[in-house]
Amino acid sequence: MKAVRFHDYGDSKVLRYEEVPTPVPGPGEVLVKIAGSAFNPVDDGIRGGYLQQVFPVDLPHVPGIELSGTVALSAAGWPAGEPVIALLSMTAPGSAAEYALVPAEALVRAPRTVDLADAAALPSSALTAWQVLFEHAKLQKGQTVLINGAGGAVGGYAVQLAKQVGAVVTATASKRSADRLRARGADHLIDYTAEPLSGQFDVVVNLVATEAPGFNTAGPNINVFLRPDPARLADLVARVDAGELVIDVAERRPLKDLAAVHDNPAGGGKSVLLP
Numbered sequence: 001m002k003a004v005r006f007h008d009y010g011d012s013k014v015l016r017y018e019e020v021p022t023p024v025p026g027p028g029e030v031l032v033k034i035a036g037s038a039f040n041p042v043d044d045g046i047r048g049g050y051l052q053q054v055f056p057v058d059l060p061h062v063p064g065i066e067l068s069g070t071v072a073l074s075a076a077g078w079p080a081g082e083p084v085i086a087l088l089s090m091t092a093p094g095s096a097a098e099y100a101l102v103p104a105e106a107l108v109r110a111p112r113t114v115d116l117a118d119a120a121a122l123p124s125s126a127l128t129a130w131q132v133l134f135e136h137a138k139l140q141k142g143q144t145v146l147i148n149g150a151g152g153a154v155g156g157y158a159v160q161l162a163k164q165v166g167a168v169v170t171a172t173a174s175k176r177s178a179d180r181l182r183a184r185g186a187d188h189l190i191d192y193t194a195e196p197l198s199g200q201f202d203v204v205v206n207l208v209a210t211e212a213p214g215f216n217t218a219g220p221n222i223n224v225f226l227r228p229d230p231a232r233l234a235d236l237v238a239r240v241d242a243g244e245l246v247i248d249v250a251e252r253r254p255l256k257d258l259a260a261v262h263d264n265p266a267g268g269g270k271s272v273l274l275p
């Protein structure tokens with residue numbers, strides 16, 4: 001099969017589109033024929049070697065921590081041809097390939113109402129948004145929430161989920177993302193390229209690495225780490241199929257372009273790679 005791998009850590013030039021053996025499922029694993037593999041900022045850190053302590057990978061490594069596709073061989077109760085999505089382990093061989101192995105318990109039925117490749121853009125970002133808002137911040141109806149970095153993939157889901165629970169949502173976004181976020185439910189927008197952050201909020205979600213001037217948290221600061229949760233992911237899929245959660249894909253590109261995406265992801269939503 002074709003896959004992108006890196007044999008050494010380094011800049012995007014280490015990513016090679018090459019022929020590799022198609023993986024063979026072991027007990028409890030399902031072989032998935034990939035329709036889409038979505039890029040995440042963490043892929044950049046893993047490839048660059050900055051995250052070796054937290055996410056040690058075996059080299060050569062296939063990057064990519066989430067996918068959509070179809071079950072290639074019937075296994076572990078999953079029929080061949082079933083459309084699925086999954087969040088993968090950060091350190092396992094990943095989704096930048098034509099096929100990937102997924103532990104059966106990590107598989108979730110894909111949404112039926114969106115393009116299967118685009119469904120790859122759901123798992124990591126939507127789960128992160130959910131966990132930040134409801135497991136850590138315990139956001140409730142009527143509370144005010146600032147989502148800093150709402151133009152990105154996590155932020156787009158966070159705006160929608162916060163709005164659905166009845167929160168009053170302020171989003172920071174540049175012009176390219178403002179209309180989309182308004183349509184997704186943001187009550188107030190701050191253009192971070194033109195004005196400083198101001199205001200007081202019950203909950204602040206910071207999705208930007210460098211904090212903006214005026215950013216001040218009086219309450220507890222919590223660093224969130226995404227954890228796998230297939231049951232919650234199935235609930236998020238149901239929301240997509242109910243028309244309550246929109247998957248925003250900023251760009252779809254052939255898998256062989258992965259290095260260019262690592263260098264310059266589109267922003268304003270997810271980049272999805274097509275094998």
Ligand SMILES: NC(=O)c1ccc[n+]([C@@H]2O[C@H](COP(=O)([O-])OP(=O)(O)OC[C@H]3O[C@@H](n4cnc5c(N)ncnc54)[C@H](OP(=O)(O)O)[C@@H]3O)[C@@H](O)[C@H]2O)c1
Pocket residue numbers: 040041042124125128148149150151152153154155172173174175176177178192207208209212224225226227265266267268269270
């Ligand atoms: N710890 C975890 O488990 C976990 C999980 C997922 C993500 N993350 C982290 O969360 C962050 C967001 O992830 P993501 O996937 O949503 O990233 P992303 O899609 O790459 O976010 C890109 C967006 O960030 C916005 N942005 C850039 N600079 C900004 C600034 N100064 N102020 C406000 N917005 C700014 C831009 O919005 P505009 O389009 O409006 O310009 C851009 O579209 C990343 O740092 C990622 O590593 C952590």
